[in-house]
Amino acid sequence: MLREVEAPSNEAGTSITPPTNASPSFPLAAGFAASSISVSSAVFMTNWVDVIKIRQQVAGPEGKNLFSTGVSVVRNEGVLALYRGVTPAVLRGMLYGGLRIGLYSPFKQALSSEAGEDPGLGLKIVAGMGSGAVAAGICNPTDLVKTRMQVAGAIGRSSWGVTQEVIREEGVIGLWKGTTPSMVRAALLTAAQCATYDEVKLLFTRQLGWEDGVGTHLAVSGVAGLVTTTVTAPVDMIKTNMFVNPVYNGPWDCVKDIYRRMGVRGLFKGWSANWARQGPMTTLVFVVNETVRPIFGLGAL
Numbered sequence: 193m194l195r196e197v198e199a200p201s202n203e204a205g206t207s208i209t210p211p212t213n214a215s216p217s218f219p220l221a222a223g224f225a226a227s228s229i230s231v232s233s234a235v236f237m238t239n240w241v242d243v244i245k246i247r248q249q250v251a252g253p254e255g256k257n258l259f260s261t262g263v264s265v266v267r268n269e270g271v272l273a274l275y276r277g278v279t280p281a282v283l284r285g286m287l288y289g290g291l292r293i294g295l296y297s298p299f300k301q302a303l304s305s306e307a308g309e310d311p312g313l314g315l316k317i318v319a320g321m322g323s324g325a326v327a328a329g330i331c332n333p334t335d336l337v338k339t340r341m342q343v344a345g346a347i348g349r350s351s352w353g354v355t356q357e358v359i360r361e362e363g364v365i366g367l368w369k370g371t372t373p374s375m376v377r378a379a380l381l382t383a384a385q386c387a388t389y390d391e392v393k394l395l396f397t398r399q400l401g402w403e404d405g406v407g408t409h410l411a412v413s414g415v416a417g418l419v420t421t422t423v424t425a426p427v428d429m430i431k432t433n434m435f436v437n438p439v440y441n442g443p444w445d446c447v448k449d450i451y452r453r454m455g456v457r458g459l460f461k462g463w464s465a466n467w468a469r470q471g472p473m474t475t476l477v478f479v480v481n482e483t484v485r486p487i488f489g490l491g492a493l
Contacts, residue, residue: 222488224294229484231289232282234476238469239281240274245465246342249432253454258464277341280351284334288327292378293481295323296386297493310394316387324382328375333367335374339435362438370434373443377427384423388416389478389493404492409479417474421467426459428466 216222235242244262248255256264265273299319304311311319328335337354358366393412396402402411430446440446450458482493 216489219490220294220298222490223297224290226481226484226488226490227293228286228290230477230480231293232285233480234473235281235285235289236278237476238473239278241465241469241472242281243274243276243342245462245469246339246432248462248465249429250343250436253458255461258468261465277338277351280334280338280341284331284338288331288334288378289477291327291330292324292382293386293477295326296320296382299323300390313387313391316390317383320383320386321379323386324378324380325375327382328378329371332371332374336367336369336435339432343436366438369438370431373427373431373434373446376443377424377431380427381420381424384420385416385474385477388419389413389474392416393493406479406482409482410475413475413478414471416478417471418467420474421463421470424470425463425466429459429461432462 240262244258244265247261247265248258251261255261262274296319299322300311300316303315303319333355336358337351340354340358341349341351355367362369389412392415393404393408396408396412397404402408429450430443433450434440434443434446437446440449447459450461454461478493485492
């Protein structure tokens, strides 16, 4: 018969309860894993909106609205066309999302004057811009391949086939075409997304007395999604057009062409599709992230 082991006690004879939420041995790896799972899950579930957004952005002035573009894609190419490019998108989500969201907390902590102290909105924005730019610079090839697979006429093209085509026609460096707007977008995206979520969550929990639960996460991430969509829309438009049109000499050349053809409103082309994706995606990213973080021994965001 097994003997029951007594809990250790201190000198006063009081039992010592071991901590239940020990910090992970490798916090960076744990943060990357939690972020990777949350972002890749969100990317998979919203890929269909991304396809529609890409089609709107490359259509030019004659482009249709969100619903009409989606109907046109399904009618002409079938339902599965809405998940074209999902493989590189999910792979990118795992690496890019893991780095982008996973590095935000370490960057924020590094900028704080004291451990555990709230660094303030300004430094949160800096932390988000830094983590987003680093992630986008590393992962640009997967974004470029995904985008080229999602444009019209890309039926039957595999991610490896598109990669080989880019290298053959533009060299290996061609995989990093559009890196500048991609990094700017990722910097703005992460700053808007993470800093907004961070600040609004503090407002809801500390000032309004909301509990740190799923309801709060849903409400806060909804606000973050709206802010993120608006801030990143112009850069996203430039990035998409540079990815699919090798004729541009740089971001400024692309901006001038978009403005000449469509005016200032052209820079916000695809906003509705972007919001239809970014809103739910932001919600999924943060709700899933907050859910899986305890599994890796991490505290709330």
